[in-house]
Amino acid sequence: MTGIDSVVLKEVMVHKVGNPTRGEELKLSANTLSLNDTDVQKLLTKYFLGAFNEHEQYHFTHLSDVNMNEVYTYASAIFEKPDSFVPNTALLAHFLYTKSTHVKVKEGEMYIALFDQVPFGNEYVQALGIFKSETKETFLKVFQHGQSWEVIQEEGININKVDKGCLIFRKNKGQGYHVCVVDATNKQNDAQYWVNEFLQVTPYADSYHNTDKYLGLCKQFITNEYAEKFEVNKSEQIDLLNRSMDYFKTKEQFSMDEFTKEILHHTEVVDSFMEYKQTYETAKNFTIENEFDINLAAVKKQAKVFKTVLKLDKNFHIYIHGRRDLVEKGYDEMSGKHYYKLYFEQES
Structure with a gap:
């Protein structure tokens, strides 16, 4: 996604979502992340938004009524009542947990982020991001120990690529909003739980x-x-x-x-x-x-x-x-x- 320098990262919540069929738990956080460090804010914004193609847009759907789409409902509640951010992120995490039963679904961190000043066409709008990191990478950390240097192994997230993501622009609510989607893992038809079962989105039939x-x-x-x-x-x-x-x-x-x-x-x-x-x-x-x-x-x-x-x-x-x-x-x-x-x- 381009033009993200203007984006303001307002709030971020992190929950741990496992696969219930393997006995992994859902671990909910009680508080939002501290965003006092501006460098961390910039890194998180780049990590969250960098992989989206803003030209490829979807909208929420449901067989009966879009208001019965869970992610659409929780996102709408957050947009309309920002003070409901924390409890609605827990509802989103619970819903993702119920959809994480396929054998190929990995345990990972779920991030829900609220943004201001996100570019959308010729204007700037509010947006809600939902992300999940499933892939851990190994890093070597070099640190000073006395008058020598030591190396240890640590696992972490590669901030240059997001595994799964969804960016909901606060536009066109009546048609299911405008949504961008990233799904870099589990691309097989039998494991596309992120797009088909959790988000329940379909592309806009545009050019x-x-x-x-x-x-x-x-x-x-x-x-x-x-x-x-x-x-x-x-x-x-x-x-x-x-x-x-x-x-x-x-x-x-x-x-x-x-x-x-x-x-x-x-x-x-x-x-x-x-x-x-x-x-x-x-x-x-x-x-x-x-x-x-x-x-x-x-x-x-x-x-x-x-x-x-x-x-x-x-x-x-x-x-x-x-x-x-x-x-x-x-x-x-x-x-x-x-x-x-x-x-x-x-x-x-």
């Missing part, structure tokens, strides 16, 4: 969501389904990845009909893609529109993970940026090895 999720869909289809069903080689996969990304980089609006005609071409590939899209949406529990404005921030994010590198054994990496017709694959019977032939005009 960022549609662009980001559609590019993710394209990458998964080309990498998995396309390669298996149509027996294409790696360079053909990379070519389709490049053409898909180029479409999003050069267009202002996305059209499903246009994309399938210009990029996928063949009827059988289009049919397979449409089937894969339905399965993908069902598995991810969201919908991607067939027409939407393309969001450049989402394109930039996905461009970092669109791998267009052809790896040949451990000897060569070929970066293919376009012109599939200038790459030719063959097999040399004399050496018993495959080869690629590249055509170019000049060397630089």
